[in-house]
Each structure stands twice: as C-alpha cells, then as structure tokens.
Amino acid sequence: MPEQRGRDINREHLSITIQGLVQGVGFRPFVVRLAKRHRQNGWIANTREGVALAIEGCAECQQQFLDDLKNQLPPFAEIKSLTITRQALEGFHDFQIKASRAEGGPSVFVLPDSATCPDCVRDIFNPASRYYHYPFTSCCHCGPRYSIMTGQPYDRAQTGMAAFTVCPECAQEYHSMDKRRFHAQTIACPNCGPQLKLLDDSGNPVAEKHNALTIASLNLLAGKIVAIKGIGGYQLLVDATNQQALERLRQRKHRPQKPFALMLPDLAIAQQLCFISALEQAALTSPAAPIVLLKRRDSGKLADAVAPDSKLLGVMLPYSPLHHLLLDDFGLPIVATSGNRQNEPICINDRQALTRLAGIADYFLTHDRPVVRPLDDSIVRLINGNITVLRRARGYTPLPITLKTAMPDTLAVGGQLKSTIAVSHDRQVILSQHLGDLDSEASQQQFQATLADLQQFYQIRPTTILHDLHKGYTSSQFAGQPGVKTQAVQHHYAHALACMAEHGLEPPALGIAWDGSGLGTDNTLWGGEFLLINNQGFQRYAHFRPFSLPGGVKAIQEPRRAALGLLYEIFSDGVFERLDLPFSAQELNLLQSALAKQLNCPRTTSAGRLFDAVASLLGLCRINQYEGQAAMILETSAASEIFDNHYQFRLNQFRLNPGDPIVIDWQPAIEQLLKDIPHCTHEHIAAKFHNTLAEIMLAIAERAGQKTIVLSGGCFQNACLVEKAVRKLKTAGFNVYCHEKIPPNDGGLALGQLVAANFIGEPRCV
Incomplete structure (x- = not known):
C-alpha cells in the first residue's frame, strides 16, 4: 500500500x-x-x-x-x-x-457542411483506394454535417447515415487510431454506404453506381438538363458552353436574364475565365466552398446565356465527391443553379424533385443518403478588401454569432425577402440558412418547418418573438405563439443593429441603412435612412426627400416608374410633355391621372429606388428581369470610372418640431444629371452619381457628430458604393463598419431584430 x-x-x-x-x-x-x-x-x-x-x-x-x-x-x-x-x-x-451522453442542453456550436478535403479527393481518384470513384467519401475533416443532423450530439445514429450499417472494413478503419477516419461518423464505402442512381424524367431507373454518373455526364454533353442531389438539396446542371441548352433551361425555369452560377472543374479553369485575387481564391478553395462573384475575363469560352450583360460571374468549385467525379468526367464548365421553381425552396428528396422539377429536368442523378434540411449554395463577394457573405447557407450555417451580453431565449423571424430566422441562447445567436422569398405556399411551408426545426434542434423555448413592423409580411404573421410575447422592430433599425452585432459594437452609433424599402414608424416606405442608435432605440436623423412610386409594387419591377416618380416630383405635370418617356400613350394617361390623384403611388425615401430611377434615366434598364438588375447594371457602369466629382444636393434642415430629421434633397443632382445625359457617357454619369451618394453620407455624418458608423441594407451589396463611401468617411476620421459574415441584405434582418430586444420597450402578449 x-x-x-x-x-x-x-x-x-x-x-x-x-x-x-x-x-x-x-x-x-x-x-x-x-x-x-x-x-x-x-x-x-x-x-x-x-x-x-x-x-x-x-x-x-x-x-x-x-x-x-x-x-x-x-x-x-x-x-x-x-x-x-x-x-x-x-x-x-x-x-x-465512450458512448455519447445525453446530458445538458444542446450545443449552439454545430459544424457546417465542409467541402471535400484534399486527402479524400486523392482517395476517390486513386485506383488503389477502396474509396476509388465512391461519391460519398468523407472523413473527420470533411463532408456533410448540419445538412444531415437529426439531433445532438453529433453521432451517426443522429444523422442521415443512421440507416447505413458499416461493413467490417469500415468498422476496422473507424476504430483504428492511426487512420484519418478514426471515429468519423459519416464513414462509408461502396460496400456499405449510400449508392448513386440515375432516373429519367418519369422517375424510372436508368443506371446505378458509377455508371449512373457516366451516363449523366453524357447527357449533359448532349445538352440535357440534369438535376443532381447535392449536399443540401438539388441543383440543376447544364453545359455552360451550350447556348441552346441554356436557353432551354431559362425558358423552363422562367428565368430570362438573371445570371446563372457556374461550377468549374478546377481553379486553373476558373483563372482562365475570371480575374481572381488572393482573397477570392481563398474563399473559392475554403471548406465553405461558396459561390464567389468574380470579375469575368473576355475568354469567349462560355455561352452568352450564362450571364447575359454581366461583368461578374458566380463561380464555385466542386465541394462534394459526387461533384468532383462528375466535373472530372465532364471536363467542361457547368451551370449549377438551385433545384427549384421560381420563388420556391430547393428540393431535398426524390419525391419533391420529380414533382416540382417536372418539365425542367430531363434526368435526376440521385442517391439514398437523406438530406435532413435544405441548404442552398452560399454566395460571397469581395467588397472593400473583405469577403462579404451575401447569401448565408451551406458552409456557413449554423455557426453562431457571439453577442457581448447574454439574452434569454429569443426568436426573430426576419422579413419577407431573403428570409432567415434567428434564435438566441445565452450570448450566442444562431441564424438559419437562407430561406428565400416567402411569396409561395411552398416557401411558407419551408419557413414554418425551419421555425420548428430550429426550436427543436437547439431546444429553444423563446420568451419573446421579434418580427418586422410590416404586418403584411408572411414572417410577421407566423410570429405569434400562444403565451409568448411579440414585438415589432422597424426594418432599418434592425439592419443597423445586425451590423453592430456582427462587429460586437454597443450604442451609440450612426446607422446608414439603405435598401429597396421597409415600413417606417410613420407608416410610409423608408429606404434611405440615417439612424442615430442609442441604448433606448433610435432617432431618425436624416433621410432622402420622398418621391412617389406610381403603381406601387410595379415600380419595384419597373425602374422606369421610379424614374417617372422622380421627374414628376421636379416637373409636376410638365414631365408628361417630355418626348423621351419610355411608356405608351395609354400608359402615360393612366400614370398622369394616378400621380395627380396619388392613387397607388406610395411615397418613399428609398435609396434603392433612386438607383433604379437613375439606371432608367440613363437607358440602362427600364424593366427589371430579376431583383436588383437595374442597380447592378448601374454599379457595373460606375466601376469603370475613377474620379471624385459629384453632383450637388441640398440638406433641408428646417424642422417644424425638435428632432425632425434632415431631408436630403436629390433634386439638384437629378437636374444636373439630366443635363449631362446628352454630353457624357453612361459610365461617367453613373460614377458621378455614386460619388454623390458617398458625399451625402459624409455630409450627414459630419452633422450627426457620431464617430462610429455602420453601413447596412441591400444597397451595400454594391462594391463600388461601399468602397467610395468607406474611403471618404475613413479619410474624414470616422470608424466605419460594414457587413462581412452576415449579409447586408434582408438575410441579416433576423439578427438585428433579435438584438433589438435589448433596447426596445415592453413587448405585448398575443
């Protein structure tokens, strides 16, 4: 002893x-x-x-x-x-x-899906490996995670792999400490794991295993549209060099002009097609493997229908063994777009795909590994020297955002467009994957399913639910739960708070929130806002001069209507004497009457609609074929010119009541812009307009006297605008913060709404 x-x-x-x-x-x-x-x-x-x-x-x-x-x-x-x-x-x-323990509450730290690691890529192309040509190869360092988890902790029994019993060889590797797949929960091989199959458009089997992949590749080469079941759901694939095949996809998907994303076999081909910086390359090859928006080269190697009239290409590299094998076999760039119909969520199983993609896909390359929750491909862009997430889904979700202070369990339901949901536990916030727009029944059902999934997966019992001020939003209507308090949060306030939360900032700050529109506290459409954020809420410090949007929602789809609203504000009925208005005589009669009577002509302060109006005045885009098209074209035009001149503007500081906001009058700028049109290039005018907006930000910031500035809202997806504004503001001594990990668009709203619970008054009970 x-x-x-x-x-x-x-x-x-x-x-x-x-x-x-x-x-x-x-x-x-x-x-x-x-x-x-x-x-x-x-x-x-x-x-x-x-x-x-x-x-x-x-x-x-x-x-x-x-x-x-x-x-x-x-x-x-x-x-x-x-x-x-x-x-x-x-x-x-x-x-x-030891066996996992079901003790404690669920972890808020759950790993996103991770692109295939270099070691596993080598395995699937090594004839001597037992993983040779196996499309579901993974290890401890890569493969599906969040997309296949059914519960916590992360064990095979609580994933979509539960139904696959490992073979003796996999079991031996699983228990071998010197192996890369030691305790890899998704371990599988051709003998015991998921299997590939190819179906025709009626759901009939065509081929199995590697033969299914080979025949799918041949059909792509023949111009067919192939739906493929990826990590987070289905994608639609088509040969990116085949103009007729792409036109057929556009026709079937009712997507006439919006650029398609590309999946390229390797980085070398990406460099042939695009200019790629070190940061962009790092994003492309990262475990998140997002779509990266890149400046395209004039290579002539792609069909025009990939991205008509766009100077940018959305590019990603293969991120699963299935993609690696298919791209290696096919050898050419492919379009890889979300497997859904317009305004619907992506399909995640064969039943959904064969029903919803009927009439779109010719073949279905699928398998028997379940996708538990849909995850679109994420989208990022280099903005002002930082990789900025524009769509947060596969590869990023559900990594938490850490707050400075703890919160009780809280739920926020976001907005109507680019929808996301947020839940909080202690100091951590989990932001759901991108759910898309909530305009269809299918998307609303997916929203409700995600709402339930987040609360169940993280065992969240919210004490408060936050939603947008707009009661007509689908998300706002889903906010009510029996016995749970609800609180509305103003749209642009939520935008500003989302950026502050991302950077760990506390009030006070000046939030510059510019977007298409959001309901204001005065029941009008805001969108060009300067908000002074404090510990009690916010003060609307300044905004753009309001103007009318003839036709309401139609003005969002038709920039020419926003342009007419601006011109009517300046010239009144005299605008209808102009000979260059892009409307028929019948349309002009109706519009003149509507504007005179202010029928269905909501007033707005929207910066986004200003972009639309200027794009239309320049003849660049008068009717949007997809959301944001006019603003994107205007940005592209502006980016080619570098100078500091700007148009004039006025700041109306006359206030009827103390605390009334400054009104930024754009009329001098638009009048000068109209005079420039006959004499200057579109590029010059577009650049001068962007310079003007940056100058406006500086002018208001200097008057507000707040050194901390956050930029948020959909307008700040515009790299040209952000770079000009940040440079001007930082030169003047301001501390400027932009989104990076959280989208500046409405995909970040739920985070801001949730944080608002710390600053707003007593919620009401439903």
Missing part, C-alpha cells in the same frame, strides 16, 4: 468539460492521440453541450496535455469554454472514447 500511494502522489484526476466547435471535427480522435502522447489514461465522450473528458496522469504531463489541447486543435475545431475540476483518482488503465 505505501508503494501504491507513492505512485499516486504525483498523479491527478482532472475532469474537463469543453464547449465550442468540438463535434464533427475529429476532436475526440485528436484527444485520444494527445492522451497517448502525454501518458494520460481516462476517457472522452460527446455530450449535448460539447465534450466531456477525464484524464489521470502526472501533473506535469497534464499541463503539457492542456497546452497542446488548446494550441494544436484539428482543422475547424474551436474551444469557446473549458472547465477543469480536480477529483479523486479512479484508476483508469487506458484511454477510451
């Missing part, structure tokens, strides 16, 4: 709990290897909150173990909290991975 006490005197038992990104990243295998290296016995197990482990060994070795644990983490792993308690020795004889 004395000898035993001597051996134990320098040994200690440490009980450790860890929270963070520690599931689905190879963390347990990493700890096992670490324990062996530092001569520690004990165990590790997944829990609902993270991982729990116990180690016994000499104290000096334990300190080395803890140092390496923090400093040598596997890829994608991140420790948010680590708690250590000393306990009595238990006499462990080895180190084991």
Whole structure:
C-alpha cells in the first residue's frame, strides 16, 4: 500500500468539460492521440453541450496535455469554454472514447457542411483506394454535417447515415487510431454506404453506381438538363458552353436574364475565365466552398446565356465527391443553379424533385443518403478588401454569432425577402440558412418547418418573438405563439443593429441603412435612412426627400416608374410633355391621372429606388428581369470610372418640431444629371452619381457628430458604393463598419431584430 500511494502522489484526476466547435471535427480522435502522447489514461465522450473528458496522469504531463489541447486543435475545431475540476483518482488503465451522453442542453456550436478535403479527393481518384470513384467519401475533416443532423450530439445514429450499417472494413478503419477516419461518423464505402442512381424524367431507373454518373455526364454533353442531389438539396446542371441548352433551361425555369452560377472543374479553369485575387481564391478553395462573384475575363469560352450583360460571374468549385467525379468526367464548365421553381425552396428528396422539377429536368442523378434540411449554395463577394457573405447557407450555417451580453431565449423571424430566422441562447445567436422569398405556399411551408426545426434542434423555448413592423409580411404573421410575447422592430433599425452585432459594437452609433424599402414608424416606405442608435432605440436623423412610386409594387419591377416618380416630383405635370418617356400613350394617361390623384403611388425615401430611377434615366434598364438588375447594371457602369466629382444636393434642415430629421434633397443632382445625359457617357454619369451618394453620407455624418458608423441594407451589396463611401468617411476620421459574415441584405434582418430586444420597450402578449 505505501508503494501504491507513492505512485499516486504525483498523479491527478482532472475532469474537463469543453464547449465550442468540438463535434464533427475529429476532436475526440485528436484527444485520444494527445492522451497517448502525454501518458494520460481516462476517457472522452460527446455530450449535448460539447465534450466531456477525464484524464489521470502526472501533473506535469497534464499541463503539457492542456497546452497542446488548446494550441494544436484539428482543422475547424474551436474551444469557446473549458472547465477543469480536480477529483479523486479512479484508476483508469487506458484511454477510451465512450458512448455519447445525453446530458445538458444542446450545443449552439454545430459544424457546417465542409467541402471535400484534399486527402479524400486523392482517395476517390486513386485506383488503389477502396474509396476509388465512391461519391460519398468523407472523413473527420470533411463532408456533410448540419445538412444531415437529426439531433445532438453529433453521432451517426443522429444523422442521415443512421440507416447505413458499416461493413467490417469500415468498422476496422473507424476504430483504428492511426487512420484519418478514426471515429468519423459519416464513414462509408461502396460496400456499405449510400449508392448513386440515375432516373429519367418519369422517375424510372436508368443506371446505378458509377455508371449512373457516366451516363449523366453524357447527357449533359448532349445538352440535357440534369438535376443532381447535392449536399443540401438539388441543383440543376447544364453545359455552360451550350447556348441552346441554356436557353432551354431559362425558358423552363422562367428565368430570362438573371445570371446563372457556374461550377468549374478546377481553379486553373476558373483563372482562365475570371480575374481572381488572393482573397477570392481563398474563399473559392475554403471548406465553405461558396459561390464567389468574380470579375469575368473576355475568354469567349462560355455561352452568352450564362450571364447575359454581366461583368461578374458566380463561380464555385466542386465541394462534394459526387461533384468532383462528375466535373472530372465532364471536363467542361457547368451551370449549377438551385433545384427549384421560381420563388420556391430547393428540393431535398426524390419525391419533391420529380414533382416540382417536372418539365425542367430531363434526368435526376440521385442517391439514398437523406438530406435532413435544405441548404442552398452560399454566395460571397469581395467588397472593400473583405469577403462579404451575401447569401448565408451551406458552409456557413449554423455557426453562431457571439453577442457581448447574454439574452434569454429569443426568436426573430426576419422579413419577407431573403428570409432567415434567428434564435438566441445565452450570448450566442444562431441564424438559419437562407430561406428565400416567402411569396409561395411552398416557401411558407419551408419557413414554418425551419421555425420548428430550429426550436427543436437547439431546444429553444423563446420568451419573446421579434418580427418586422410590416404586418403584411408572411414572417410577421407566423410570429405569434400562444403565451409568448411579440414585438415589432422597424426594418432599418434592425439592419443597423445586425451590423453592430456582427462587429460586437454597443450604442451609440450612426446607422446608414439603405435598401429597396421597409415600413417606417410613420407608416410610409423608408429606404434611405440615417439612424442615430442609442441604448433606448433610435432617432431618425436624416433621410432622402420622398418621391412617389406610381403603381406601387410595379415600380419595384419597373425602374422606369421610379424614374417617372422622380421627374414628376421636379416637373409636376410638365414631365408628361417630355418626348423621351419610355411608356405608351395609354400608359402615360393612366400614370398622369394616378400621380395627380396619388392613387397607388406610395411615397418613399428609398435609396434603392433612386438607383433604379437613375439606371432608367440613363437607358440602362427600364424593366427589371430579376431583383436588383437595374442597380447592378448601374454599379457595373460606375466601376469603370475613377474620379471624385459629384453632383450637388441640398440638406433641408428646417424642422417644424425638435428632432425632425434632415431631408436630403436629390433634386439638384437629378437636374444636373439630366443635363449631362446628352454630353457624357453612361459610365461617367453613373460614377458621378455614386460619388454623390458617398458625399451625402459624409455630409450627414459630419452633422450627426457620431464617430462610429455602420453601413447596412441591400444597397451595400454594391462594391463600388461601399468602397467610395468607406474611403471618404475613413479619410474624414470616422470608424466605419460594414457587413462581412452576415449579409447586408434582408438575410441579416433576423439578427438585428433579435438584438433589438435589448433596447426596445415592453413587448405585448398575443
């Protein structure tokens, strides 16, 4: 006994709990290897909150173990909290991975889906590997995660892989500490894992396994449209060099001009088609593998129908083994667009695909691994030297956003367009994947399903639900839950708070929130707002001079109507004497009557509609074929000219009441712009207009006297505008913050709404 006490005197038992990104990243295998290296016995197990482990060994070795644990983490792993308690020795004889424990609440730290790692890519192209040509190869460091999880903790039994029993070879690899797939929950091979199949447009089997992929590739080459079941749902694929095939896809999908995204076989081909900076290359090849908006080269290698009249291409690289194998076999660029009908969510199973994509897809390349939740491809863009997320879904969701202060469980339901949902727990906010616009029954059903999924998956019991001020939004109508308080949050206030939350900023700040429109507290359409944010809420400090939108919603679809509204504001009925108005005589008669009587001519302060109006006045785009087309064309025109001249504007500071906002009068700018049209290029005028907007921001910022400025709203997806504004404001000494990880568009609204719960008054109960 004395000898035993001597051996134990320098040994200690440490009980450790860890929270963070520690599931689905190879963390347990990493700890096992670490324990062996530092001569520690004990165990590790997944829990609902993270991982729990116990180690016994000499104290000096334990300190080395803890140092390496923090400093040598596997890829994608991140420790948010680590708690250590000393306990009595238990006499462990080895180190084991124990069965997961269902203790504690669910973790808010769940790993997104990750693109195929280089090692797995090598496996699927290595004839000597048992994973050769297997389209569902993955390991501890890559593959589907959030898209296939049915619950927590992250174990095979709580994923879409639960139905696939591992074969002896996979079981041996799973239990081999020296293997890359040691305790990889998605391990599978051709003998025991999911299988590929090709269906025709009636759902009849055409081919199986690798033969299915080969025949799908041949059909792409023949100009057919192939629906493929990817990581987060279906995509529609077509040969990007085949003009007729692309025109057929556009016709079937009712998408006449909106650019399609491309999937390219490799980075070398991407560099042939686009100019790619180091940051853009890093985004392309990152584990998130998003679509990256890139400046296109005049290569002549793509069909015109890929992205008509666009100077940008949306490009992604293969991010699953299935994509790698298909692109390698096909060898050419392919269009890869969301597998859905217009205004509907993407399909995630064969039943949905065969029904909703009937009449669009000629073939369906599918498999029997379930997709648990739909995840679109994410979209990013380089803006002002930073990669900015414009659509947050696969590869980014559901990574949490950390707040400065803790909140009770809260739910926010976002807006009507580019919909997302947010839930909070303690200091963490989980923002759902992009859900799209809520205009169709199918999209509304998906919204409700996601609402339930988030609350169940994270075991959130909200005390308050936040929604947009607009009661007509579908999301606002879904906000009510029995016994739960609800609170409306003004649209542009939510935009500003989302940017502040992303950067960990506290009030006060000046929020510049510019977008298409959002309901204001005065029941009019706002959209060109300067808001002073404080601890009690916000003050509307300045906004653009209002103008009419003849036809209401039609003016969003037709920039020519926004232009007419501007001109009517300046010239009144005299505008109808102009000979250059892009309307028929009958249309002009109706519009003149409507404007005179202000029938269906809502007033707006929208910066987005100003962009539309100027694009129409320049003849660049008078009717949008897709959302934001006019503004994008105007930005493209402006980006080719670099100078500082700007148009004049007025700041109307006459206030009937203390606290009334400054009104920014755009009339001098529009009058000068009209005079420039006969003499100057569209590029010159577009650049001068962008310069004017940046100058307006500076003028208001200098008067507001607030050094912290946040830029938010859909207008700040415009790289030209952001770069001009940030440069001007920073030169003047302001601290300027833009979105990076959270979309500046309505995809970030839910985050801002949720944060508003800290600043707004007592909510009401429904």
